[in-house]
Amino acid sequence: xxxxxxxxxxxxxxxxxxxxxxxxxxxxxxxxxxxxxxxxxxxxxxxxxxxxxxxxxxxxxxxxxxxxxxxxxxxxxxxxxxxxxxxxxxxxxxxxxxxxxxxxxxxxxxxxxxxxxxxxxxxxxxxxxxxxxxxxxxxxxxxxxxxxxxxxxxxxxxxxxxxxxxxxxxxxxxxxxxxxx
Numbered sequence: 424x425x426x427x428x429x430x431x432x433x434x435x436x437x438x439x440x441x442x443x444x445x446x447x448x449x450x451x452x453x454x455x456x457x458x459x460x461x462x463x464x465x466x467x468x469x470x471x472x473x474x475x476x477x478x479x480x481x482x483x484x485x486x487x488x489x490x491x492x493x494x495x496x497x498x499x500x501x502x503x504x505x506x507x508x509x510x511x512x513x514x515x516x517x518x519x520x521x522x523x524x525x526x527x528x529x530x531x532x533x534x535x536x537x538x539x540x541x542x543x544x545x546x547x548x549x550x551x552x553x554x555x556x557x558x559x560x561x562x563x564x565x566x567x568x569x570x571x572x573x574x575x576x577x578x579x580x581x582x583x584x585x586x587x588x589x590x591x592x593x594x595x596x597x598x599x600x601x602x603x604x
Contacts (some may be wrong), residue, residue: 441585459581460555494506565587565590
């Protein structure tokens with residue numbers, strides 16, 4: 424691999440952690456199409472080696488900060504999530520083991536990289552990275568806010584990022600805590 428996908432992924436994760444003010448115990452959801460990274464149509468050219476590099480880069484950054492990684496599976500597994508069991512105590516676990524062509528290479532790398540992986544159907548994450556149009560929005564808490572990162576592609580894949588903020592409630596007389604924006 425001429426492109427250092429691990430470093431690019433780590434840089435994106437680090438910037439999102441800082442921009443979103445993620446703290447220990449937060450959850451970052453990541454959807455990743457290795458096909459898109461390599462310039463192919465999503466779901467058509469899954470490459471485990473690229474997924475491993477991207478996973479390693481992101482996971483290393485998140486582990487240093489005590490942030491949980493939620494790896495989104497592809498549509499063949501209804502975009503289920505692979506996550507460490509300790510991150511989701513009491514969650515309804517589903518039975519599936521992702522594979523490169525059924526779940527995706529990134530979720531497969533996460534499943535094999537985590538110490539005690541489980542699959543769940545949904546999560547409410549604090550931030551997310553969408554690498555290649557994987558549609559992570561369904562796994563973000565309300566209200567999702569787009570984040571423009573310095574890096575906007577990993578390989579050929581478009582990189583989109585999001586953070587969340589609390590809902591604004593009240594009316595015209597309400598006062599809000601700007602630190603939560």
